[in-house]
Amino acid sequence: MTIDEHLHHTFGFSSFRPGQRETIESLLNGRHTLSMLPTGTGKSLCYQLPGLMLDGAVLIVSPLLSLMQDQVEQLKIKGEKRVIALNSFLQYEEKHAALSQLEQYKFIFLSPEMLQLPYVISALCARSIALFVVDEAHCISQWGYDFRPDYGLLGKARKELGNPLTLALTATADKKVRSDIRKTLCLDDVSEWVFSVNRPNIAIDIEVLQEPLEKQKRLQEIVHFLQKPGIVYFSGRKSAEEAVVYLKQHGITRTAFYHGGMDIGDRLLIQHQFLNGDLDVVCATSAFGMGINKGNVRFVIHYHLPSQMEAYLQEIGRAGRDGKPAISILLYVPGDEKLHEFIAESEFPDEGQIRQVTEYGLHPRDVQPPLSETQERFLVHYAKAADQHRESRATFIKDVRTTLLERKAEKRFQMKRWIEADSCRRAAYMQFFDEPPPNQLNCCDRCGFDRTLYKESRQVKEEADQLNWRERLNLLLPGH
């Protein structure tokens, strides 16, 4: 089959989205490829399709367990059963069973730390590898959004795997980050495909309010007005939960919250309800959205200022994947950025915690107060790095912490400047990625847009569940 036939028959699409064809053809020509495609334009097709046409396995490195599971499920639902995810959550026996039968699998998803294990590498080497995919490749760079220290070791792993054909995928990477990706993965000869970060069908709106207390009321008005479904992002779990209660009290009943503090089963259910159209609004923290493939999201609202431009673009990119008009609204109260100062600090261990490990030799797991997963990963990684550089662990780790915090502060400041500027929102963020200003209709609050395009036109459906339990059971399990 040709790539077009695969697209129609296997994936059921009539045409490629921007960048997909270029990326796939580049790979099929045997070229290492770095592709930057805007969020929400079907990046996974870029390795799924060539994967089916090449002999051998496709390895996909993915930064998050939940993202990996989403991708595995999406492949399975398309009928591809030769899929497995290898991560640290697998039991020892399961991992070994999987590794001894690798030839059964076409698509092998891995967390980066799995590629640090010699027995995993040797098992993979025994299987012929058609394609090595680094998803969310911006995680490689300290300059990137969402830096993951263990992504920095992927170059070594790639070498150990015999330098297989490689695809680095990202949605947000400026020049500097792209150069870091090439360097870290040792991709000297690489085709680079950079597509515009612009998503022209998403209007950009920023509303500046004077008081934090005005936000709930304003949110409620906006949600009533806008066509649904949509996502509202919060920077804290509690505010997301409170907003749900408030929205429900004001007649927006089909709404639910989603955050990392919920148990896995509940999180999955909210995700399914959203996908199945049972919910109009999900009030969520940034934990929600990655890996969710829903075309008809009509709005994304930021209740709090996002930590940086890249995060903002990733999150608004979940709107309007079907190409129809969608809107992104950011509610800003001067001083909102303070919240992120606090959040940024909490992502790293504090000086006392660092000292407990470096000076008193405690195991990271015994540190008081206990370290979060991110904090522990940070400490362990940079303790090792310090040893390699033959530097004092304490100083090295503290220096890294300071540098990264400064960088985050810089990114926050950039975001604040963007909000306060009088110029076109879209032109400004495209400039971050060295793109020329666009010229389009329905652009942003500075250039003006037609609000009625985003207005709710349907009658809001009332929750009309009057079934008794027998009827409910008979609908679920028919047969009599």
Next chain:
Amino acid sequence: MRCLDAVILHMLKEVEGERTASSVFHLLKGKKSAQTIQDAHLYKLAKWFQTAPFLKMDTFDQLIQQLLQTGCLEGERQRLFVTEKGRNAMAGVFQKTGCFPFLSGWKLAGTAPIFFSRLQLIVQVVSHLAYSDRTYYPITRDEQVQSWVKHFIKESPFEKKALADQLNRELSHVFEQQPEQPDCLLLRFSGHGQTGRTAWQTAEMLNMETTEYWFRFLHSLHAIVQTATEDDGQLPLLKQLLKGITVSVPLTESARKTASYLHKGMTIEQIAEARRLKQATIEDHVVELALNDPQFSIRPFVDEQKEAAVLQAGGTSTARQLKPLKDQLPDHSYFQIRLVLAKESRGLK
């Protein structure tokens, strides 16, 4: 007053200041320590064991603080007593909810969640089969549950289409037998045309306070598991769902070490010396092993006669404290009494 508050008051009332608030917390969380498990049986609180696994220490502390402030409790954290006001408020809650007679945390806290997880997935799979609808996301990502269910469907003696009918019949039957609104469970299922609700959402839909919903849900689930366990052939599918649920024994690391020394044939004294621990600590480990490991024999430490004597002295049910038992049995050590109690409570599992 929330249902959880009433449950906590009830438990504090049963321990009557002989145990701290923490011991109630550990019971609700289902901590597998010798002390907690003994408390469960001595104070007849075994049904509540591990019935609030979602509790966090700081929220629990806040709850206790509130109960003190509102005058439902008095005393301090180490020794708390339920006041008249507390007893009335608690009675008010239980009058509405009943006292959850089928709840059986000690026996079912390990089994019920796995049973429910399997049931949720089976209902989803069978529902989609019945409607010939092949595209859906599984309600659980637990791979063990997924592969178990796959196997179950493959091996089932029922035709794929007949499965829905049979499962419907069995669920109708158990829903009629159990004490709560069937919607407590039914709304949690996903299938063709319905996406399961979270516990929080279900509580809201049924107009219940969240912790009340939680206990009613567990109550219903435990009742159904018991009906399925005792069934003699009417509920082949549900009974099959209970097969092979192994609840792994989460021993403390230290108790595990002691177990391996015991296997080598060492005595308690020798182990204490080798590990530089107190003999009493090693004895705690042995009690922990006796509580958790069904293969563990207490015989090297207590002979049959002594075991019988403890049981006769009422060691299983009536005694609330070790002291009176010990007074009746001057030839027994505390360690021996605890071992027998531990073995007995294991039998209840």
